Amino acid sequence: MLSHQLSFCYLCFFGKRYGHKDRGKGRVDMTIDEAWDILFKHDYKRTKNREILLRFFDEADNYVTAMEVRVAVEQDNPGISFDTIYRNLAVFSKLGILDETELNGERLFRMQCAIDHHHHHFICTTCGSTKPIPSCPMDMVTVNLSEYEIEGHKFEIYGRCPKCIE
Amino acid sequence: MLSHQLSFCYLCFFGKRYGHKDRGKGRVDMTIDEAWDILFKHDYKRTKNREILLRFFDEADNYVTAMEVRVAVEQDNPGISFDTIYRNLAVFSKLGILDETELNGERLFRMQCAIDHHHHHFICTTCGSTKPIPSCPMDMVTVNLSEYEIEGHKFEIYGRCPKCIE
DNA sequence: CCTTTAATTCGTAATCATTCCGATTACTTT
DNA sequence: AAAGTAATCGGAATGATTACGAATTAAAGG
Incomplete structure (x- = not known):
């Protein structure tokens, strides 16, 4: 369902990939650093794949499917394993770094609001x-x-x- | 104020909690006949499998998984096809005969409340x-x-x- | 810097629920 | 009863997710 949006998200994503996130008008999500703090606190290590995943969610403004995450993340690390993605999505979700919901049988993820x-x-x-x-x-x-x-x-x-x- | 709001639901509540359908006083869920009415209205036919499914949900007091439905229904009709079960669950859900939700990645079904x-x-x-x-x-x-x-x-x-x- | 150790990842196979499909059966109407 | 259509069957296919052994990598200590 959301796949059509993907190309948009993507361009957006890479366009401001290393840029500053627009945090205007109430958009207050957890930062990448805060996410790392949580990960370190639970003895998870800093890895390239986690960095890529966190950056992606930091830039994404919407709920995205696991498949969209996969496609996007493969740009930065072609050949990343499904296992790695799903495992880390589960870790992030468990630690409250990601917010997870379900719509029409699809699992959706987004960066946890820091409100x-x-x-x-x-x-x-x-x-x-x-x-x-x-x-x-x-x-x-x-x-x-x-x-x-x-x-x-x-x-x-x-x-x-x-x-x-x- | 409070009691007024609760009046209807206590009936529903006790109907569920004690595991019996109180057919004398306050019946809380849609009846099998009401379900058939809806099905006929939409040109679905009366079949043995749908009867078995509706009976099962009529007796069940809780949300159940598709797998639980399958196991239960196979008692009445050994060898019933997965396809038949899933297809009819989808039909019932679409027509509002069943209420569907999701918990921990599991799809759950129950007879629609008739409140x-x-x-x-x-x-x-x-x-x-x-x-x-x-x-x-x-x-x-x-x-x-x-x-x-x-x-x-x-x-x-x-x-x-x-x-x-x- | 080197070594150690445990976490992480890779690549792919396996799993599991669900859906699809062609052939058959059953229901309803005439 | 026959025709026409819906429903079912049986099993294969799909698609998302998970599992697993082997290889790699990050962090800690010397």
């Missing part, structure tokens, strides 16, 4: 871009769940962003 | 049982999404139900 307070997202089903929803429905749940052990929750709004409506 | 008003669910990650959450976070979203085209949303709370905590 201080807990929030949720609108997700564009066409391009995978997001818009933060500051409120959390858990604050408003009135049902008594005292006998339940809550492990987590998910609130996402799906649709098309202004750009994709045109 | 009048829109609601959400707590889902037990151990047994797949559910508890309705009558409120909907969409009512409380304050972010301006007027330029966005909203296609849908998802709100689910995950955890362990009282039975599975013990």
Whole structure:
């Protein structure tokens, strides 16, 4: 679904590959350095592939599929193994460096938002871009769940962003 | 205020929790007959396999995986094809007879709740049982999404139900 | 700098759920 | 009952993900 967007992301990606990320208007994602801090704290080593992956996610503004990650990352390291990609996606996701969701049977990843307070997202089903929803429905749940052990929750709004409506 | 919001859902809740369909008072899920009505309305035919599937979901109180459906349904019809199961799960899901969600990469299905008003669910990650959450976070979203085209949303709370905590 | 050690990666095979497909069977209508 | 069409069967194909042994590489210590 998102594959058509890929060429765009790509050009974008390589265009500002070593440039400065636009962090304007509320776009506050975890930085590469913060990601490394987390990795080191958990005894993961600095490697070329992880660097490539983190750079890719640092530049990407949307949720992307594992396949899109693969295609993009192969530009920097042709012949990178599937295993390496999936293994690291899983590590990043486990450590909270990446945010993972699922849409229409596709696994989607993006850099974890570094916004201080807990929030949720609108997700564009066409391009995978997001818009933060500051409120959390858990604050408003009135049902008594005292006998339940809550492990987590998910609130996402799906649709098309202004750009994709045109 | 609270009790008013909860009234409908307690019926649903107890129907699930005790594993029985209360056919006398408050039946909470779509009935098999209602499912057939929907199928006929869309020109799907009455078949043995669909009957088996609907019966299974009518009895099941929890979200179940496709694999669990398969194992259960093979009791009634040994040698039923995967294709038949997956095809009909997709049809039921598309027609709103089944409710489908995803947890840890697993697709889960259950009979659609027949509660009048829109609601959400707590889902037990151990047994797949559910508890309705009558409120909907969409009512409380304050972010301006007027330029966005909203296609849908998802709100689910995950955890362990009282039975599975013990 | 060299050595050691354990993590990481590679390359590919294996797995697993799901879907596809041609041939057959079953349902519904006439 | 016959025709027409939907549904199923059985198994092969697909596609994403994971597993695994061998080779490579990063970090730490001397």
